[in-house]
Amino acid sequence: MELTPQTPKGAPAKSRLRRLAIAFALPIAGISLSGCTLPGFGAHQSDTTTGQSAYYLWQGFSVGAAIIGAFVIGLILYAVVAYRRKGDAIPKQTQYHVPLEIIYTVIPILIVIVLFVATIITENKVLAMPKTDVSINANAFQWGWGFTYDNQNAIAVGSTTDSPVMVMPVDTDVKITLTSTDVVHGFYVRDFNFSRYALPGVDNQFTLHATKTGMFFGQCTQLCGLYHSIMYYKVKVVTQAEYQTWLSSFNTPEGKATADAAKKVLKEQMSAHVPVKTEISRGAN
Ligand SMILES: [Cu+2]
The missing domain is CATH 2.60.40.420 (Cupredoxins -  blue copper proteins)
Incomplete structure (x- = not known):
């Protein structure tokens, strides 16, 4: 049997991506616009200023992890559904996609830098020793x-x-x-x-x-x-x-x-x- 490469379907794929982006953007926009306070994600807000700094850091980490987790799970589900086996044709093969490789290297590095800087700022607040009687x-x-x-x-x-x-x-x-x-x-x-x-x-x-x-x-x-x-x-x-x-x-x-x-x-x-x-x-x- 002769295997023929599957032809890319540009327009439907773009529309699927748009729908996916909207599906992610809507809940985030909804939460932001509703002005609701962030949950504690299992942590106590604390009754000291330093404890509160640690609490806000924890909230930031949790929100970041939730967004990235939802994004990754969304991409996996999208790939599972959109690229499921539809026949014996070999799907379009993509490799050495330099812009994509740069993006998935640079974004995690930026995330680590943001988490690192936020942690250092919080630690400095917690460790500060202001003059007191x-x-x-x-x-x-x-x-x-x-x-x-x-x-x-x-x-x-x-x-x-x-x-x-x-x-x-x-x-x-x-x-x-x-x-x-x-x-x-x-x-x-x-x-x-x-x-x-x-x-x-x-x-x-x-x-x-x-x-x-x-x-x-x-x-x-x-x-x-x-x-x-x-x-x-x-x-x-x-x-x-x-x-x-x-x-x-x-x-x-x-x-x-x-x-x-x-x-x-x-x-x-x-x-x-x-x-x-x-x-x-x-x-x-
Ligand atoms: Cu003891």
């Missing part, structure tokens, strides 16, 4: 947390059943110096979209800038030993006035005595390597 030392240890405040008597200690509460002011840059006294721990606050290692012998510094008041849940996210799973703390974000009141409460004679006692407790906790004042029983209870 509020400076908190977060100490992680097996198995608990303690928080002390530079140039202040204030201190936050807790126990396994009564998590320590790190108090910080809202709408303020707060410098955190994070360290560990024993093994590697993880400082993680879900609502802040933030996680950082607490490393023994290393001062890990970062800035938290909370955008709303409230109580936020924190926990260790690095498997650090037997009682890792109960290594909790809380972050209480308060107004500037409430924060000042809280700080001054440690400056009265009673407040100073409380702070001194808490410092002693924290010192003992940090070297004990046991769950701090735990009431959890490993027996029949």
